[in-house]
Amino acid sequence: MLKIPDHQVAGHQAGDGKLGPLIDDSGRFCKPLQNDERGSREAAFYTSFSSNTKIPDQIRRYFPLFHGTQLLEASDGSGLHPHLILEDLVSTHVHPSVMDIKIGSRTWYPQASEEYIKKCLKKDREGTSLKLGFRISGLQAYESEESGFWKPAKKVVSSYDVEDVRSSLKRFVSSNPLADAKPDGSFASVVYGGSDGILAQLLELKAWFEDQTIYHFNSCSVLVMYEKAGAETGMSRAEVKLIDFAHVTDGEGVIDHNFLGGLCSLIKFVSEILVNLGD
Numbered sequence: 001m002l003k004i005p006d007h008q009v010a011g012h013q014a015g016d017g018k019l020g021p022l023i024d025d026s027g028r029f030c031k032p033l034q035n036d037e038r039g040s041r042e043a044a045f046y047t048s049f050s051s052n053t054k055i056p057d058q059i060r061r062y063f064p065l066f067h068g069t070q071l072l073e074a075s076d077g078s079g080l081h082p083h084l085i086l087e088d089l090v091s092t093h094v095h096p097s098v099m100d101i102k103i104g105s106r107t108w109y110p111q112a113s114e115e116y117i118k119k120c121l122k123k124d125r126e127g128t129s130l131k132l133g134f135r136i137s138g139l140q141a142y143e144s145e146e147s148g149f150w151k152p153a154k155k156v157v158s159s160y161d162v163e164d165v166r167s168s169l170k171r172f173v174s175s176n177p178l179a180d181a182k183p184d185g186s187f188a189s190v191v192y193g194g195s196d197g198i199l200a201q202l203l204e205l206k207a208w209f210e211d212q213t214i215y216h217f218n219s220c221s222v223l224v225m226y227e228k229a230g231a232e233t234g235m236s237r238a239e240v241k242l243i244d245f246a247h248v249t250d251g252e253g254v255i256d257h258n259f260l261g262g263l264c265s266l267i268k269f270v271s272e273i274l275v276n277l278g279d
């Protein structure tokens with residue numbers, strides 16, 4: 001049975017007669033193809049990426065598994081609609097803490113329409129993209145059975161400034177994300193740090209981006225995920241994945257400086273949280 005995911009933190013959402021992703025019980029995340037070129041671009045990306053033998057295995061694991069496209073009943077009631085059948089990245093989590101971070105100081109690309117570029121430039125300027133090379137698009141962090149999740153509203157997140165980004169990255173890995181008090185950052189070392197933590201994963205991705213010239217990942221996001229119960233026992237299952245490939249273009253032999261720069265900036269923010277843990 002397909003249902004609306006309650007773990008989605010950004011992007012187009014199903015419900016209220018709108019077209020959005022659906023999940024099933026077998027761990028599939030079904031993302032409807034957008035009707036314009038965004039849909040065909042994303043499907044083309046997954047098809048090309050799946051069969052590209054130049055992608056190292058240790059990098060492939062940062063992308064959702066792709067099981068092709070299928071016609072499914074759309075969430076907006078419009079009937080059968082093509083969906084990308086992806087791995088649901090949090091299907092094995094009980095209380096997933098998830099943050100969507102859109103990478104790049106520029107979320108548009110030269111081939112896009114003037115109108116689209118204008119819209120993106122406005123969002124990039126108003127958010128932290130231009131200043132930092134990334135912005136938080138949405139997030140949720142689990143606190144407890146009683147209080148549930150810290151899940152700030154879309155309009156709150158879209159108005160984040162640099163300091164809000166810094167404090168949200170710390171609050172996201174705190175045991176008290178909903179508290180007015182200073183976030184304790186108590187899961188930072190287990191989630192962000194360590195040999196297989198978020199920072200190590202971001203650094204591995206960065207090393208690939210320093211070389212790869214196959215794709216330009218315009219407007220893509222890094223999805224950061226962990227499970228609080230695991231973090232409490234030192235086994236957070238913290239993971240980084242890349243998502244949203246509706247604006248990927250051919251790299252044409254050129255380094256993706258826009259993505260690489262944003263990734264470096266995010267790495268610096270995460271590193272600083274680890275360095276300043278005692279503060």
Ligand SMILES: O=P(O)(O)O[C@@H]1[C@@H](OP(=O)(O)O)[C@H](OP(=O)(O)O)[C@H](O)[C@H](OP(=O)(O)O)[C@H]1OP(=O)(O)O
Nearest residue numbers: 010011012013038100102137138154219221244246
């Ligand atoms: O439709 P909205 O308001 O949810 O905005 C979408 C954005 O959602 P968010 O700002 O995160 O809530 C959405 O952002 P995310 O990718 O979810 O970070 C995109 O900017 C999307 O544009 P496009 O599909 O990339 O061309 C945006 O879609 P369009 O404005 O192009 O429809």
Ligand SMILES: Nc1ncnc2c1ncn2[C@@H]1O[C@H](COP(=O)(O)OP(=O)(O)O)[C@@H](O)[C@H]1O
Nearest residue numbers: 008009010011012029064086087088089100244
């Ligand atoms: N494969 C996936 N598994 C689990 N959640 C996902 C997956 N892909 C996307 N999401 C969730 O959906 C949100 C929007 O995804 P995205 O691909 O950016 O959609 P859009 O193109 O509408 O912006 C993400 O912030 C995340 O919460």
